[in-house]
Amino acid sequence: MKEAILIVVILLSADLMPQTQNEGNDTTMNSATNIIKDAVTSSIKISGDAGTYGEFYTISGKANRRPPTTGRIFFRPSITLFDNFSISFDIFLSTEGNAARQQISTLSLHPTWGWSKWHIGDFSADMSKFTLSGLNIRGGGVELNPGWIRFAAYGGQSQRATNTGAFTSTYARNVVAGKIGFGSETNFIDFNVVKVKDDLNSLPRDIFTRIDTTVVDTLTKIDTTYTGVTAQENLVIGTTTAFRLFNGIFSFRGEAAGSIFTKDLLSDAVDSKDLPEGMDKIYKPRMSTSADYAYTADMNLNFRVVTMRLGYSEIGPGYTSLGLPSVINDKRSLNTGIGFNLFDGLFSIQGTYQAQNNNLGKQKLNTTNRNAYGISASITPVRDINISLNTSYNTLVNDAKNDTLKIDNSNISFSSTVSFQLNLFGLRHNVSTTYGNQLYQDANILRKGSDVTSHNMNISLSTTFNPQWSASVSSSYNLVQIQDRGDNSTSTLSMRAMNRSFNNKLNSSASYSLTNSQASIVHAINMQTSYPVMANGSISASMRVSLFVGKGANASSFRETTGNINYGYRF
Template sequence: MKTLFLFLIFSILPSALLMARKGIVYLDTNSLSQPDSTRPAQPALLLTGDIELTKSFSVMRVQEGTFVQSTPWYLTGNLVLATRGGWTIPIQGMWSSPINGYGQAYNAIGVSPRYRNWLTLHGGYRNLEFSPFTLAGYTVRGAGFELNPGLLRVGLMVGRFSKAVEPSATDPDRPATFRRMGYCARIGVGTDRTYLDVILLNAADDASSILPDSTGYLTPAQNVVLGLSGRIRANKKLTVELDAAGSSYTSDTHAEPQPTAPVDRRSKYVNYLNGYRHLMPVNSSTSIRTALQASLNYRLKWADLRLRYTRVEPGYQSMGVNYLQTDIERVTVAPTVRLFKNRLQFRSSVGWQHDNLTAQKRTRTDRLIGSVSTSYTSDDNLTLDLSVSNYGLTQQAGYRPLNDTTRIAQNNRTLSGSVFKSWTGQGQLHTLNGSVMYQALQDLNPFTADNNHRQNWTYTVSYTRQNPATGLDLNFGYTYTLSQATAMSFLFHGPTVSIEKKLFTNKLRAFILGSYLKNNQILAGERQQGFTIDYTLTFDYQLTPVHRLSISGTTGINRGAQSYRQQQGIVQYTVSF
């Protein structure tokens, strides 16, 4: 894969520059159109994008000594080729130095050629999304396609979901994994406005991909997910969306067969299908879980109404999803009102959710979530925002009685406001921005209220002056944060200043940022004081219209209970087309 990536970079780059000299390649992003007799023929190939090489380092000085960390260098590329015939070929890639070679997809290249709007091919490392409960942005190294001729919707992605990684006694933080292979297929009818898709994901671990005596507690797993995804847009006002899935997840394919447990009584249907098709292996480690998400959006000229229902059973898993919150049932209502040509907007949201859907926990947690916000924008560039939110949390008994002295009952309240104003004068642009936020945790349990309360205040103000004629930009800001809780208090406040100057006909950009943050802490009756100083210096030089070099360094000094000095540096070279 590394050789292929370098071959593409070093073969495409010289050819592109040569064609640019001959006038064959135009370095712009305009869409291609068919030539006519009134203007010159369009180039056969358009090339846009950039290639970037980055290297960084970090030095930490503490009382114990000095620690130097040199991170890998990264070569990243984003190129787009477009042909007169209707093909658009985006290529993305990343190549790092071998220090990260053992990881998952640090070195990756992917390409997705697209022909007009009905055919897309995929190769290399790709992140596709067929539905939120089946394949949703998970990185797969393989090949696939998406075909949408007319009302037919077909998609397929086949490949490796994760690489084999042997466990290491010298690096216990590196998790061992089997090589995981699989596919996800989609077939449906409709268009982007209205469609109905059926999705099947099947992935399994290769138990022979790592040494048997090195697996330890690691067991090979297999997952089969059947999903349904649809959208109905009746008109410009009403849109209904639905995503549902059922997942059969076997955490150990080598486990002994066992009669279906009562909690997984749905496994009998899977056993029935497996007897004929052998698609879903079922044993004592198999769990069958479902997930559902439905929403209704109603849009008027002056208002919107959004209703959403989500239910994900505990233990629901899909090998095509990186992370998913489970054991949750939630209902949300979110109306929006727009007045005076959208200058004044009111937004609100009310939601209720709870867990313990299968009554397997000791307690059930209920949440009531509500928020209201309003914003106003005037004709003279003045914007005001106000918002209030409240998150309530209570508990109920699950399969065991709940002790009132430990019952959780809390309210998390947040009030915030901000003002933004901009104006021009004497060829300069002025911007003033201020915000305030108050957060409070209120314990509603009288047995624990005295020892469980928190309050936070945060105030920020900043002023920016930009002068396009001289290329000088100035920014001044100040932050004040106070946090109080039982037997403790934290106060942080200080200024921030930044200066940016463009030199040599805007070819060189020099940027300096400095901040001073004073802290005052009280912990268990003991007062601790200190400060933190951070400053950053960046030089960004446009060598040619194509080549750019950036060098940045940051130093942080902390004095207090834990004193340290940290320095970081980044060098970046970019070639843009």
């Protein structure tokens, strides 16, 4: 691709030069062409990747769980001019999108010039944990970082309107966000603002209309109500800061944000005389509007042999940010941890503690508390042997006095893994064994007899025969004992073979697994292969066949087949 662009530029340049029959002029033109070619080569750099993906799916014995065919195409080139200006494109097309859900296909441009970066089309902005992060936006944005200035502005649509009924439709949602800050990537303070509002005109009102008729004496009374999803609005303002001291030994990161959220834009507006002057010009509160806050702080100490962490956060019960894919509110959390790395890494141990509770606004009848304790250790007594030990203890308790509402359960688990390498029969082997035990107990008298104990055992062996061939086999057994209900067990046997051929260019593998439980038997076969095409390309293919055979009351069976082929090229 680089060569093609260079050839086009050179030919166009050559056509613009005067034509002559003089050999001296021809020599001059050739020299000029070479100069242009060298200048273009050194001034223009093109990189990126492109590829295609195709998938087929079949099933017999039950209804389809996936589309029968799927296709995807992506193209992500980046062009750099004079090592100063660059522009990147992101094109993604898929057959998986339709009018009843959000679009998957994307098209975007990301020009970069010095300390500025621009977004045009589909992009994801990341401002902070409580304001805007991980949200796909179709629109535009700019990020400017001249020296110690940190500025960003974004705008666009985060979801499109879909008309699929009163309770499953979505309004078109528009987002405007920005930040201004000072500092570097590791030491900064930012001030963030996000405004999100649904478009009431993006869906017809009649899909939410519900008409009820009642007969009173001889008259028929018609009652019209509206039901279903509602158009929403949200304003979030916050600040984020982070800094490091003593060459990174101490680090701190914190954020605080306030949120105003309106659940229904058609609810009655609040009388403006009860509001601060000018507020209704920025945000118009309604009867369905709520406000709350969230904040978090994390501190870390990192020494050579010891690390420590302390974190605290609160998210109010009414805190909402539509600039995030999701947020769990009404939560207070304390996180602590300490770790030691001793004897040049031969022995390490870590301890963690987490406390969490809800009902921050005292609006619920009861408060639920969660506590989690954990210890993990890793020991390497000799070079080829490693031992890992993990244990955790979790509790979930509320303060309800009524047995019906009372929550009082605990969960304790322990696991150990021993891995070692050995040479046997002239071959190199890796052996790993794992045992895990978990006990769940419920102290509520109404749920007496529901304790659960589980045991899980696994052993695996992998062997390298030569540089071309290797194989592995593993077996696992899981036993779940439910008090007063009996036992359930599941056993799994897996085998896999791997091959490298044609100078290690063709990589292939095949595997088989058998899972046997009291409810079913499942056979699964997987095959994969990949091969480089040209200098920077690769083609790969895989196929999976599953056969499910039910037992007892669930005696049905089905076969499922999935295959795909993928081609990728980097330039």
